Amino acid sequence: MKVPPVLRLSLDATEYLFDFTVGTSVATNSLGFPKATKAAYEVFLDDVSKTKLIFAPTSITFADTSISNDYGTLRINTNQAQWVVKIHSITGxxxxxxxxxxxxxxxxxxxxxKGSSLTSMPGLTGTPGGTNLAAGTNIIQATSNGQGRSVYKLYYLLEMDINDTFPSDSVYSSTINVVLLLTTP
Structure with a gap:
């Protein structure tokens, strides 16, 4: 008999887009954070009680176009008792x-x-906090009995600061790519 080690990780979301140039209304995601829209950003700029605010993506693109969640679905399939999902690398x-x-x-x-999240959720008010996106950060782990299928909702959120100064002659645009890795300790 032969049985290979199985460590399979999949994420259905392919792009999390924060676009503050569109949108005439303020809407929130399932965690209660405002979605990144022009209207929500203008409300933030007008609110003297806030110096920082966490925004959810304007939209998320999925490989399966019938999906319309405000989070990515991360699936872990393994025959290992102990495992960890980490941010392997960030390009850009x-x-x-x-x-x-x-x-x-x-x-x-x-x-x-199975397993548990190692991330902390940012606050809706006050100091945002939360788990910063950084290469090498462990975000989910199982220390025992991790075999089988595990499913997590994966959110990326953006902290904006009232003191940010953006170019006055063009639209700010920037992109990064995040690679996740499932491994055994």
Whole structure:
């Protein structure tokens, strides 16, 4: 008999887009964060009580175009008792005034899944906090009994600061790519 080690990780979302140039209304995602729209950004700029605010993506692109969640679905399939999902690498950097540490990652366990999230959710008010997006950061782990299928909702969020100064002669645009890795300790 031969049985190989199985460590399979899949994410249905292919792009998380934060576009503050579109949208005439303010809407929130399932966690309660405002979606990145022109209207939501203008409300933030007009609110003297806030100096920082966390925004959810304007939209998320999925390989399956019939999906319309405000999070990516991360699936883990393994025959290993112990495993960890981490941010393996980040290609690119958000241009100033933003930086990659303004991006937050939050993994929310779906009921019945193995392991646990190692991320903290940013606050809706006050100091945003949360788990910064950084290469090498462990975001989900199972320390025992991790075999089988586990499902997590994966959120990327963006912290904006009232003191950010963006170009006055063009639209700010910046892109990064994030690679996740499932491995055994």
């Amino acid at each position: 950097n958000l241009d100033a005034p933003l930086s990659n540490n303004r991006l937050k990652v939050h993994a929310e366990q779906v009921v019945g899944s």
